[in-house]
Amino acid sequence: MGKSFYITTPIYYPSDNLHIGHAYTTVAADTMARFKRMTGYDVWFLTGSDEHGQKIERKAKSQGLSPKEYVDPIVDSFKHLWKLLDISYDDFIRTTEERHKKVVQAIFQKLYDQGDIYKSAYEGWYCTPCEAFWTEGKLIDGKCPDCGRPVEWTREESYFFKMSKYADRLLKHIEENPEFIVPESRRNEMINFIKQGLEDLCVSRTTFNWGIPVPFDKKHVVYVWVDALTNYISALGYGTDDDHLFQKYWPADVHLVGKDIVRFHTVIWPIILLALGIELPKKVVGHGWFVLEGGKMSKSKGNVVDPVKLVEKYGVDAVRYFLVREMPLGLDAVYSEEALINRINVDLANDLGNLLNRTLSMLEKFLGGEIPLPSEYEEIDREVIELALALPAETEKLMDKFDLAGALANIWRLVTRLNKYIDEVAPWSLNKEGKIERLKTVLYVVLEGYRFITVLLKPVMPNFPAKVSAQLGVNDESLFTWESLSNWGRLPAGVKIKKGEPLFPRLDPEILLKTTDDQPLTTINAGTAATDKKEEKTVTEQGEEKSLITIDEFSQIDLRVARVLEAERVPKTDKLLKLKVTLGDEERTIVAGIAQYYEPEALIGKQLVIVANLKPAKLRGIESQGMVLAASGNGNLQVLFVDDQIPPGSKVK
Numbered sequence: 001m002g003k004s005f006y007i008t009t010p011i012y013y014p015s016d017n018l019h020i021g022h023a024y025t026t027v028a029a030d031t032m033a034r035f036k037r038m039t040g041y042d043v044w045f046l047t048g049s050d051e052h053g054q055k056i057e058r059k060a061k062s063q064g065l066s067p068k069e070y071v072d073p074i075v076d077s078f079k080h081l082w083k084l085l086d087i088s089y090d091d092f093i094r095t096t097e098e099r100h101k102k103v104v105q106a107i108f109q110k111l112y113d114q115g116d117i118y119k120s121a122y123e124g125w126y127c128t129p130c131e132a133f134w135t136e137g138k139l140i141d142g143k144c145p146d147c148g149r150p151v152e153w154t155r156e157e158s159y160f161f162k163m164s165k166y167a168d169r170l171l172k173h174i175e176e177n178p179e180f181i182v183p184e185s186r187r188n189e190m191i192n193f194i195k196q197g198l199e200d201l202c203v204s205r206t207t208f209n210w211g212i213p214v215p216f217d218k219k220h221v222v223y224v225w226v227d228a229l230t231n232y233i234s235a236l237g238y239g240t241d242d243d244h245l246f247q248k249y250w251p252a253d254v255h256l257v258g259k260d261i262v263r264f265h266t267v268i269w270p271i272i273l274l275a276l277g278i279e280l281p282k283k284v285v286g287h288g289w290f291v292l293e294g295g296k297m298s299k300s301k302g303n304v305v306d307p308v309k310l311v312e313k314y315g316v317d318a319v320r321y322f323l324v325r326e327m328p329l330g331l332d333a334v335y336s337e338e339a340l341i342n343r344i345n346v347d348l349a350n351d352l353g354n355l356l357n358r359t360l361s362m363l364e365k366f367l368g369g370e371i372p373l374p375s376e377y378e379e380i381d382r383e384v385i386e387l388a389l390a391l392p393a394e395t396e397k398l399m400d401k402f403d404l405a406g407a408l409a410n411i412w413r414l415v416t417r418l419n420k421y422i423d424e425v426a427p428w429s430l431n432k433e434g435k436i437e438r439l440k441t442v443l444y445v446v447l448e449g450y451r452f453i454t455v456l457l458k459p460v461m462p463n464f465p466a467k468v469s470a471q472l473g474v475n476d477e478s479l480f481t482w483e484s485l486s487n488w489g490r491l492p493a494g495v496k497i498k499k500g501e502p503l504f505p506r507l508d509p510e511i512l513l514k515t516t517d518d519q520p521l522t523t524i525n526a527g528t529a530a531t532d533k534k535e536e537k538t539v540t541e542q543g544e545e546k547s548l549i550t551i552d553e554f555s556q557i558d559l560r561v562a563r564v565l566e567a568e569r570v571p572k573t574d575k576l577l578k579l580k581v582t583l584g585d586e587e588r589t590i591v592a593g594i595a596q597y598y599e600p601e602a603l604i605g606k607q608l609v610i611v612a613n614l615k616p617a618k619l620r621g622i623e624s625q626g627m628v629l630a631a632s633g634n635g636n637l638q639v640l641f642v643d644d645q646i647p648p649g650s651k652v653k
Contacts, residue, residue, distance in 0.1 A: 584649030
């Protein structure tokens with residue numbers, strides 16, 4: 001086994017079941033842990049539950065339970081969710097465990113003995129749901145700025161930790177180690193926060209009992225942030241006779257946390273470690289939130305999305321892919337079920353799943369269903385091969401930056417290229433023309449390229465490789481390892497494929513968004529059930545139901561010829577192009593989702609058809625004044641172009 005790699009999630013608070021924000025953090029950490037294992041690292045992956053505090057004590061009392069009786073079933077629900085999501089953690093730490101309590105008390109005693117903790121009194125506003133103290137100036141309309149709930153005035157005897165004593169040392173470390181806090185925006189926030197001056201931290205409470213007792217003053221319990229943060233080393237046996245895990249894996253390579261708790265992990269936790277003389281973690285990654293239209297998802301606000309129901313409805317690999325792909329490094333992601341369905345349909349069904357399905361169909365039809373032996377590669381084949389061979393190193397660089405969404409987007413370059421490659425080399429034409437050796441080479445290039453894609457997607461979608469290998473008819477696990485990507489051509493020829501159902505069936509949004517969480521998933525297939533719309537229907541030869549419209553309804557659509565004057569990619573997207581077009585007597589801006597199929601420069605001067613009377617809509621901050629018409633099928637898309645002899649602005653009838 002190679003170098004060690006230690007990654008952690010926050011330990012989650014069992015006041016209620018977890019939402020998809022927590023699921024994202026844990027899936028992202030699991031993706032990194034799986035990637036590092038795949039690339040030869042000795043990985044230790046920690047998650048857990050943070051179980052103490054006044055909020056838990058009050059909730060338990062209101063239900064006639066002890067705090068432990070209250071949290072146990074909720075912690076069990078955490079573990080159930082992680083099992084559903086295929087989370088491969090190595091340890092699950094609970095702050096109620098004796099192994100944790102002993103380490104917390106030993107640390108508190110040491111900090112007190114060396115003069116870094118002292119007794120005083122605290123007076124200020126306290127939010128019980130958030131377990132947070134607030135000054136008057138931080139309150140919004142007299143309420144907690146985080147959850148909007150009422151706060152309580154609290155005055156109590158407390159122990160305090162001398163944060164300011166170590167502020168300069170921490171600031172120097174952050175400035176000398178730019179990778180310590182990622183992304184850069186969070187790093188700058190923390191530098192500014194420290195430079196404003198650090199107040200000493202309240203580290204004990206006397207107004208509740210549900211916590212770890214202060215070892216030398218039993219009427220005090222250790223406050224949540226010293227208690228909770230210590231889990232990262234208590235789980236490794238720090239300060240005990242059995243500290244081999246601590247010696248092996250510390251310092252942590254990555255603490256992955258939400259942006260709302262970056263301050264605790266990059267200021268409070270490092271200062272505790274500095275005071276203890278322990279090496280600081282190598283990196284703290286503060287990711288964004290999944291937000292709804294109404295704002296941040298929060299258990300205390302009650303506006304959460306249940307990941308258990310999403311997995312049951314859409315499948316674990318699809319949900320994991322969506323979570324990782326949708327969250328850009330350092331930025332928030334907007335959650336909607338429509339966005340989830342769209343990712344599944346566009347990325348997984350159209351791009352990824354259909355690529356394998358159409359290739360295996362051609363292999364069965366043209367070559368008897370056996371993986372072919374390739375002959376001499378042509379220039380277009382070598383382009384695909386070079387792209388595939390370059391992907392592992394590029395992916396590793398992006399993963400090491402914790403740009404997981406960027407890594408997936410990069411892998412999708414090969415998915416897109418293979419789909420385009422099929423259309424360019426046209427295997428059906430090669431078969432018709434009797435060019436069988438060339439046909440064999442083309443289909444082998446696609447299948448071997450798909451093997452590369454499968455391995456690279458393994459950390460995100462852990463069930464995907466087994467499904468692919470089953471359809472390819474190969475059961476050699478060595479074909480789906482990181483080492484297998486070091487050279488091209490490992491997929492064995494002569495193996496009989498076992499083509500099955502599409503790996504990611506296309507979903508019907510109209511039906512799915514009307515179903516309850518208990519109703520079964522419905523895909524778009526022949527004979528799809530009709531919706532409740534009372535429209536006249538007709539059925540095509542393929543069994544698809546279509547709504548009939550009148551000629552008057554069709555005449556309401558204003559289709560016009562438009563000439564492209566300018567074209568450019570929309571920044572930070574992989575599918576959108578911004579087009580400036582002329583209709584003869586006016587110019588318009590249109591945002592079109594065709595960037596995966598057309599280079600911007602290739603569109604300039606071309607004439608296409610647009611819907612000219614579509615209500616304008618904002619896409620990525622750009623007002624789009626129309627829609628480009630295109631045909632799609634077999635994983636490809638083609639814009640409807642018009643001959644130059646038809647002048648811009650001409651009506652399409």
